[in-house]
Amino acid sequence: MPREKDGSWLVRVGLASCGIAAGGRKVYHAFKAQLGDSGLDVKLKQTGCLGMCYNEVLVEVASPRNKSTFYGKVTPDRVPRIISEHLAQGKPVTEWAIPDGEITGLLAKQKRIVLRNCGLIDPEAIADYLAADGYQAIEKAISSLSPQDVIDEITRAGLRGRGGAGFPTGIKWGFARKSPSRQKYIVCNADEGDPGAFMDRSVLESDPHSVIEGMLIAGYAVGASEGYIYVRAEYPLAIRRLEIALAEAREAGFIGDGIRGYDFDFDIKIRQGAGAFVCGEETALLMSIEGRRGMPRFRPPFPAQSGLWGKPTTINNVETLANVAWIIRHGADAYSAYGTEKSKGTKVFALAGKVARGGLIEVPMGITLREVVFDIGGGTSSGLEFKAIQIGGPSGGVIPARLADTPVDYDSVTKTGAIMGSGGLIVMDESSCMIDIAKFFLNFTQDESCGKCTFCRIGTLRMEEILKRITEGNGREEDIATLEELAQNVKRASLCGLGQTAPNPVLTTIKYFRDEYQEHIVEKKCRAKKCQALITYEIIPEKCPGCGLCAKYCPTGAVTGERKQPFVIDQEKCIRCGLCRNVCRLDAVSVR
Amino acid sequence: MVTETLVTGAPELSIDTIVHKHNVEPGAVIPVLQEIQETYGHVPPIAIQRVAEHLNIPASEIYGIVTFYAQFRLEPLGKNLVKVCHGTACHLGGAEMVAEALSQVTGVREGETSADGLFTVERVACLGCCSLAPCVMINDETHGRLTPESVSKVVSEMRRAEAPA
Numbered sequence: 001m002p003r004e005k006d007g008s009w010l011v012r013v014g015l016a017s018c019g020i021a022a023g024g025r026k027v028y029h030a031f032k033a034q035l036g037d038s039g040l041d042v043k044l045k046q047t048g049c050l051g052m053c054y055n056e057v058l059v060e061v062a063s064p065r066n067k068s069t070f071y072g073k074v075t076p077d078r079v080p081r082i083i084s085e086h087l088a089q090g091k092p093v094t095e096w097a098i099p100d101g102e103i104t105g106l107l108a109k110q111k112r113i114v115l116r117n118c119g120l121i122d123p124e125a126i127a128d129y130l131a132a133d134g135y136q137a138i139e140k141a142i143s144s145l146s147p148q149d150v151i152d153e154i155t156r157a158g159l160r161g162r163g164g165a166g167f168p169t170g171i172k173w174g175f176a177r178k179s180p181s182r183q184k185y186i187v188c189n190a191d192e193g194d195p196g197a198f199m200d201r202s203v204l205e206s207d208p209h210s211v212i213e214g215m216l217i218a219g220y221a222v223g224a225s226e227g228y229i230y231v232r233a234e235y236p237l238a239i240r241r242l243e244i245a246l247a248e249a250r251e252a253g254f255i256g257d258g259i260r261g262y263d264f265d266f267d268i269k270i271r272q273g274a275g276a277f278v279c280g281e282e283t284a285l286l287m288s289i290e291g292r293r294g295m296p297r298f299r300p301p302f303p304a305q306s307g308l309w310g311k312p313t314t315i316n317n318v319e320t321l322a323n324v325a326w327i328i329r330h331g332a333d334a335y336s337a338y339g340t341e342k343s344k345g346t347k348v349f350a351l352a353g354k355v356a357r358g359g360l361i362e363v364p365m366g367i368t369l370r371e372v373v374f375d376i377g378g379g380t381s382s383g384l385e386f387k388a389i390q391i392g393g394p395s396g397g398v399i400p401a402r403l404a405d406t407p408v409d410y411d412s413v414t415k416t417g418a419i420m421g422s423g424g425l426i427v428m429d430e431s432s433c434m435i436d437i438a439k440f441f442l443n444f445t446q447d448e449s450c451g452k453c454t455f456c457r458i459g460t461l462r463m464e465e466i467l468k469r470i471t472e473g474n475g476r477e478e479d480i481a482t483l484e485e486l487a488q489n490v491k492r493a494s495l496c497g498l499g500q501t502a503p504n505p506v507l508t509t510i511k512y513f514r515d516e517y518q519e520h521i522v523e524k525k526c527r528a529k530k531c532q533a534l535i536t537y538e539i540i541p542e543k544c545p546g547c548g549l550c551a552k553y554c555p556t557g558a559v560t561g562e563r564k565q566p567f568v569i570d571q572e573k574c575i576r577c578g579l580c581r582n583v584c585r586l587d588a589v590s591v592r
Numbered sequence: 593m594v595t596e597t598l599v600t601g602a603p604e605l606s607i608d609t610i611v612h613k614h615n616v617e618p619g620a621v622i623p624v625l626q627e628i629q630e631t632y633g634h635v636p637p638i639a640i641q642r643v644a645e646h647l648n649i650p651a652s653e654i655y656g657i658v659t660f661y662a663q664f665r666l667e668p669l670g671k672n673l674v675k676v677c678h679g680t681a682c683h684l685g686g687a688e689m690v691a692e693a694l695s696q697v698t699g700v701r702e703g704e705t706s707a708d709g710l711f712t713v714e715r716v717a718c719l720g721c722c723s724l725a726p727c728v729m730i731n732d733e734t735h736g737r738l739t740p741e742s743v744s745k746v747v748s749e750m751r752r753a754e755a756p757a
Contacts, residue, residue, distance in 0.1 A: 198720035198721070234716070292657070293657055
């Protein structure tokens with residue numbers, strides 16, 4: 001852990017997107033202004049994401065003896081007391097601090113390789129990255145390893161592509177190295193489009209140099225001299241920090257011609273994705289960089305032979321690249337000590353949904369889903385029973401609570417019918433309807449299908465229509481069988497990963513929650529009370545004080561009544577949006 | 593060559609300048625369109641024509657690119673852009689209710705611009721702030737941990753601030 005060496009107090013404020021969204025900039029500026037007035041010897045630092053997103057705004061106060069105290073959900077009005085008591089007198093404000101036990105519980109089962117610097121260093125200062133042994137791996141590679149040595153090391157480490165498919169990285173690099181061409185490219189895929197996934201964004205916002213260094217090492221290994229980072233335009237902060245990092249790395253001689261005095265040239269450009277999920281697929285991504293509609297093409301030829309502008313191209317995901325420098329510095333054995341036989345190292349997950357402690361976590365492969373949800377995530381946020389976990393986003397599937405002991409590795413997750421995917425983990429409790437979730441993902445993939453393959457374009461639409469009518473109480477007996485048949489056809493007859501995996505959320509929910517489908521179709525009942533057509537809202541007269549708040553929010557004027565008398569809902573007008581129940585402070589609206 | 597101002601009150605940077613800035617490298621059409629949208633708020637029809645002439649690509653192909661990618665808009669935006677997140681975590685956290693409350697307070701559905709031109713409401717797949725679900729991005733600021741009430745309050749306050757004194 002990089003620490004300030006001069007023995008002063010240090011305050012770190014987490015300023016990745018989550019922290020900023022929670023009001024982090026205001027907290028940072030409150031510290032800045034008030035520390036300036038106080039005359040105290042305190043260093044204030046902006047950092048990226050420490051992963052405890054549920055606690056944003058997160059502030060870490062480190063004493064000169066390196067004792068850290070974390071404050072969660074900090075607001076500007078808490079700043080004066082933290083300064084006057086903790087920083088001026090050395091007495092932590094214990095009632096606002098996150099208990100040590102909670103921090104230990106969170107970190108005990110994690111291993112931070114990709115996230116090694118996240119939340120610790122200032123992502124806009126190359127000096128911080130260098131102080132954390134940054135750019136030592138590329139120096140080591142150019143000065144003492146041959147390109148083939150680098151590839152062998154990565155292969156031996158067992159690193160597999162973290163974008164979702166899990167192809168061995170070393171083998172991918174080997175293919176590109178063997179392709180005869182003077183011009184080759186490295187492309188960093190940062191088009192993180194899965195709803196519910198923010199691993200790549202956090203890494204780019206918190207430690208951009210680790211990805212740049214990974215690209216340099218990849219470039220050296222395959223013999224490429226140019227790289228592109230294809231990053232979503234929806235990530236403006238990640239783009240800005242990458243631009244700063246690239247400028248600093250260029251200034252320091254890590255990017256450009258004759259890097260660090262060696263015979264190795266490498267340059268990196270940023271390309272912004274323009275909002276098309278399919279561009280996460282590698283051939284579509286290349287089309288997009290070339291300035292065309294992002295439509296996937298048939299493989300072979302693979303990009304390693306013919307990629308960007310027909311030249312050999314290696315495409316790696318952000319997380320994959322962020323592993324590379326660590327492996328070169330610590331060696332393949334240190335890396336492969338973590339994980340299982342076929343899935344080495346760690347995996348970063350974005351833990352979200354109905355979980356108590358959501359955030360960004362990094363765990364050794366092979367840890368069980370139960371450990372992730374309960375030991376790290378602290379169980380459900382609602383207190384309701386844990387029902388299922390969605391892994392792999394729109395390409396993945398739903399794993400039920402009874403399979404929570406499934407280890408997190410490529411092969412075990414695939415066996416359940418889901419896929420590891422890029423790292424989205426969404427926890428669901430009893431209030432989540434499985435058919436609604438399947439419909440949600442199909443709606444997404446249907447919308448994002450590029451339209452090239454008929455089954456993906458129209459098959460997903462038909463599937464969505466069937467799911468829609470099931471949730472509306474118009475399901476037919478044959479619907480489950482039709483869905484299964486369509487799903488198989490869409491998988492078989494689609495060219496790229498989008499279509500091939502789009503049916504997974506439907507197939508896994510049918511596999512594990514068939515009774516819920518039956519209930520919707522036959523009994524017209526939604527046990528999660530989510531499907532609007534199958535539920536009724538009513539006001540409980542004994543509980544209703546007649547405040548009228550529900551009537552104010554009702555979009556259709558269905559709620560009426562006189563002040564200080566119980567209100568009533570007109571079922572004819574009610575669209576079952578649930579706003580009345582949501583705004584009621586006395587729990588006087590029931591749902592059946 | 594057309595030289596008149598394309599959009600009243602538009603910044604100095606002309607379409608020609610934007611094209612020339614990017615045209616040194618291959619595949620420049622998307623960055624060019626992105627900067628045009630950044631400058632004008634949308635991609636005006638005349639811009640498609642001009643980019644086509646400059647880059648020697650059929651206008652139909654550029655139109656194809658603009659309509660393929662969700663980022664590009666052919667219509668001008670309202671004064672404030674509200675992006676309602678419908679990611680998985682937000683969906684589970686009640687994004688539909690937040691959207692419903694928003695449509696009441698702005699008077700428009702997702703994809704539309706309010707009659708007074710103050711708000712354009714858009715539906716987005718994921719803002720990546722899943723731990724703060726449900727969330728909404730208004731211009732460049734993300735608002736998290738929302739309820740139908742709190743989102744209505746934010747918008748009402750913005751509207752009040754805009755109202756003539």
